Amino acid sequence: MLALSINDIKVGVELADKNAVIHALAHWLEEDGHVASGYQAGMMAREAKAATYLGQGIAIPHGTQACRHLIQNTGIKVLHLPQGVEWGDGEKAYLVLGIAARSDEHLDLLKQLAKTLSQDNLQKRVMAITEPEQVLALLQDPAEPKEVGLPLVHIATELDAETLLQLTDHALELVSCSTQEQAQLRQAAPIHIGQGWWLSQTNACHGPSQAALVTANVHSPLLMQTPAVRGVLVLFVKGVGHKALLDQLLAWLAVKQGAALAALHSATALLDALEAGPAAYAQQRHSTEQIAVVRNTHGIHARPGAILVQIAKQFEAEVQVRNLEGDGQWMSAKSLMQMISLGAKRGHQLLFSASGADSEAAVSALVNGVKEGLGEALGEDLVEDVLAPEQATHEIQSQDEAQTKPITLEPNTELTGVAAAAGVAIGPVFVDVAVQFDYPQQGEDTVTEKAALAAAIEQACHDLSKAQAHSHDPQASDIIAMHQELLADPALSFGVNCRISQGQSAPAAWWSEINLAATRQANNKDALLAERAADIRDVGRRVMAILCDSPASIPPEHPYIWVAQEIGPSQLVNLDPQQVLGIVTVSGGAASHSAILAAALGIPALAGVNGAVMTIKNATHAILDGNRGCLTIAPDASIRQQAQAQQRQAKQAAARAWEERDLAAITQDKHRIDVAANLGGIKDASQVLASGGDGVGLLRTEFVFMSRRSAPDLASQTALYRPLFDALKGRPLLARTLDVGGDKPLPYWSSPKEDNPFLGVRGIRLCQQHPALLKTQIRALLMAANNRPVRIMFPMITDIAEWRWAKDRVNEIQAELNATQVELGIMIEVPAAALCAPVFAQEVDFFSIGTNDLTQYTMAVDRGNGELAYLGDGLHPSVLQLIKMTVEAAHQQGKWVGVCGELAADAQAVPILLGLGVDELSVSLARLPLVKSQIRQLSFAHCQWLAQQALVADDAAGVRRLMSQAEKGIAPDKEPG
Incomplete structure (x- = not known):
């Protein structure tokens, strides 16, 4: 165990803020030879990504995995701050431990710290510290008398409860104690000891020590609370017999496996796991594994699921199963509800795992049951009914790396996809075929394989750190940091090491876990989150390349269009935009990290292209049009000349737009329109006026609420909004109130699962369920504005009653604060609101049209679905009709209308929106100068005529043809009179 001495502790320290504390600790660690220069940056990076505040006035700042190479020897330095410093989310830290750990020498100290946090009134004791010896008393495990035997332990799992108190009451039902003893325990509030586990303890015990350990149902809403409630340990203490049980639980929490412990489905398994410890139990649990392929025509529904459960219940072994094509979560094979929730369809692979005396027999019986159809007649046979784990690894990999069969691509062939980043690229293609990793399934020995894996991960972290150091793009830096966190993920390494302990080689074990994690992510219902599977595979391939000594293919030295099945974000970070002309991928979408980075680097990108693109011969010339979303193979001279002219014009237009960015957006015939900025946070606020913006046309206030453990209070919200108003210097700011719920849940509010979250409790509907939330946000906005223009x-x-309810909340606070510079409006993103615009227009001050959602709801298409992208075009005449209705209703009442969706920045849509009478466009900062410049070249009268033609077009493609002709100067059938 790491020895902590008085020389490592300073008390009575006064520092201004958290940054000053971290600076002092880093300097002290460096001064005493524990770390090299630069470790402070790693500590700050960790703080920016994840809170290091433990609770009860204690924080433990430490470096990221990426800066581990700077640690020369493990050390911990402790500062006691009697006045405390703000540590985020309204919490103050009084005792701060700066940690630099090369291995696990510090874990015993942290384990003792976990015990310390479970003490009552700890924060008061921390605040009252005056001597270093008092710190030692808190952080060092005192000598205890020998154990006199474990308490009487009662265990129950998967209990239904809606509150922590109800779960505690379930635990009390298991013990034998007096009503008075139960009442005394209820009076002591349970303490959160970490990862969803709670401790409730009383010393008023007249008989022997007793303990009740209970866990919540895996589908319980308790798991959605913050902090979550996974399990409760109730202790009736007499003597020290209970200490061993508490230490066993804390051992699981110390390695961040509290969730895994709570997921065990029987009392026997839970008790065995506690006694064995996390590492030993994991090895035992995975000792018997086999994979079966579902052959039932309709998958595992109720009837075959019931038979599977009956088979499992014939054995004493703890049997679990996970669907490798599903979310990958372990489920009890003895629970019918959980078997049905696997979502196992025909062809899906089920991984069975068992522990116990008859585990092998149990797994064998279950696999045979699946093979025989579980009582149902089977359809056509599937290849490979049963796979060994090693074979499954190769199966998953082959699916991941599979290439489409070659097809003939004639000159001028046009392949379409999802437009991921705007612009035009012309040049030869470089088809980057994914590396096929060659590795043995079985390892030499456990020690060698684990060492090889650790070295590969360390090398990957080092390479990412170098890439981060050379990157000047903040988004790229953030993505690299996220990849470093993935490499340091204890759950990932836990699974890999378990596989290595079974005899698998390091690359086989690593690739198996990477594929499972990526498959689980890809199956997320949220399209944006599903696309993050690319990040997991990217990290996985980076380590695999090191383990297998398989460097990536070498691109040509001349400029090229990069074509690949999938391009990982870390591959994009240090590319040269002068060398990589454009990017084309078969997988991914516009919301992937690769697409985001490509757009930030100004590189045209296309995603979701037909797999035939991988068969193009290297050095074949192509034109990538990131505006239209297409790739033209081997274009002839005339097509190439048109594209080159388009490139030149775009470059000249961008330069001219930037030079004239401060000029007003006034058409040739003197019609003015405001162009504002869309913002998702405060970091770009200073660029609004610098880019020529007329204000902020959409502030997505979700940034204030996301990535927090609890709802932000009034003070923190006000502090975040105020710099925005300061930066605008009197220009208006339009803030959209919290738009979460349903498809964008907040971690600290439990909400029922919804089959279609886009049609569920979100936006104003969520705020009506939490009115205090809306009132706090409104109050913070008005206080931050301080009578500067705020909308x-x-x-x-969707309904006038919702608007009136929200308006009443604002009116109360507005009168209280005497706020005068306030306009109130609604977002038109639901067809019902557009259809009722004449009613709303009589009461609102303005409308802002969110074309992204308005298109989605009008066309009944998920905008994240690449296959339906052709239907999700905001220029469809039906959407334009709704915009027209909204504008006309507003103007009749003297109200103004803005558009804040992506359509506002679409060059083909801008003239039509002007022609429909829209008063304001709100776009990204990058598009601000270009949109203003475009408006200055337009005729308002011609825009009105174009809008009328667009309204009667057949479809969105017809509208875009109309606009393409207008751009080319082709005379229309009828000119505006």
Whole structure:
């Protein structure tokens, strides 16, 4: 165990803020030879990504995995701050431990710290510290008398409860104690000891020590609370017999496996796991594994699921199963509800795992049951009914790396996809075929394989750190940091090491876990989150390349269009935009990290292209049009000349737009329109005026609420909004109230699962369920504005009653604060709101049209679905009709209308939106100068005529043809009179 001495502790320290504390600790660690220069940056990076505040006035700042190479020897330095410093989310830290750990020498100290945090009134004791010896008393495990035997332990799992108190009451039902003893325990509030586990303890025990350990149902809403409630340990203490049980639980929490412990489905398994410890139990649990392929025509529904459960219940072994094509979560094979929730369809692979005396027999019986159809007649046979784990690894990999069969691509062939980043690229293609890793399934020995894996991960972290150091793009830096966190993920390494302990080689074990994690992520219902599977595979391949000594293919030295099945974000970080002309991928979408980075680097990108693109011969010339979303193979001279002219014009237009960015957006015939900025946070606020913006046309206030453990209070919200108003110097700011729920849940609010979250409790609907939330946000906005121009907009309004309810909340606070510079409006993103615009227009101050959601709801298409991208075009005449209705209703009442969706920045849509009478366009900062410049070259009268033609077009493609002709100067059938 790491020895902590008085020389490592300073008390009575006064520092201004958290940054000053971290600076002092880093300097002290460096001064005493524990770390090299630069470790402070790693500590700050960790703090920016994840809170290091433990609770009860204690924080443990430490470096990221990426800066581990700077640690020369493990050390911990402790500062006691009697006045405390703000540590985020309204919490103050009084005792701060700066940690630099090369291995696991510090874990015993942290384990003792976990015990310490479970003590009552600890924060008061921390605040009252005056001597270093008092710190030692808190952080060092005192000598205890020998154990006199474990308490009487009662265990129950998967209990239904809606509150922590109900779960505690379930635990009390298991013990034998007096009503008075139970009452005394209830009076002591349970303490959160980490990862969803709670401790409730009383010393008023007249008989022997007793303990009750209970866990919540895996589908319980308790798991959605913050902090979550996974399990409760109730202790009736007499003597020290209970200490061993508490230490066993804390051993699981120390390695961040509290969730895994709570997921065990029987009392026997839970008790065995506690006694064995996390590492030993994991090895035992995975000792018997086999994979079966579902052959039932309709998959595992109720009837075959019931038979599977009956088979499992014939054995004493703890049997679990996970669907490798599903979310990958372990489920009890003895629970019918959980078997049905696997979502196992025909062809899916089920991984069975068992522990116990008859585990092999149990797994064998279950696999045979699946093979025989579980009582149902089977359809055509599937290849490979049963696979060994090693074979499954190769199966998953072959699916991941599979290439489409070659097809003939004639000159001028056009392949379409999802437009991921705007621009035009012309040049030869470089088809980057994924590396096929060659590795043995079985390892030499456990020690060698684990050492090889650790070295590969360390090398990968080092390479990422170098890439981060050379990157000047903040988004790229953030993505690299996220990849470093993935490499340091204890759950990932835990699974890999378990496989290595079974005899698998390091690359086989690593690739198996990477594929499972990526498959689980790809199956996420949220399209944006599903696309993050690319990040997992990217990290996985980076380590695999090191383990297998398989460097990536070498691109040509001349400029090229990069074509690949999938391009990982870390591959994009240090590319040269002068060398990589454009990017084309078969997988991914516009919301992937690769697409985001490509756009930030100004590189045209296309995603979701037909797999035939991988068969193009290297050095074949092509034209990538990131505006239209297409790739033209081997274009003839005339097509190439048109594309080159388009490139030149775009470059000249961008330069001219930037030079004239401060000029007003006034058409040739003197019609003015405001162009504002869309913002998702405060970091770009200073660029709004610098880019020529007329204000902020959409502030997505979700940034204030996301990535927090609890709802932000009034002070923290006000502090975040105020710099925005300062930066605008009197220009208006339009803030959309919290637009979460349903498809964008907050971690600290439990909400029922919804089959279609886009049609669920979100936006204003969520705020009506939590009115205090809306009132706090409104109050913070008005206080931050301090009578500077502020516009407040409510999202997801469908009914006039919702608007009036929200307006009443604002009116109360506005009168209280005497706020005068306030406009109130609604977001038009639901067809019902557009259809009722004449009613709303009589009461609102403005409308702002969110074309992204309005298109989605009008066309009944998920905008994240690449296959339906052709239907999700905001220039469809039906969407334009709704915009027209909204504008006309507003103008009749003297109100203004803005557009804040992506359509506002679409060069083909801008003239039509002007022609429909829209008063304001709100776009990204990058597009601000270009949109203003485009407006200055337009005729308002011609825009009105174009809008009328667009309204009667057949479809969105017809509207875009109309605009393409207008761009080329082709005379229309009828000119505006």
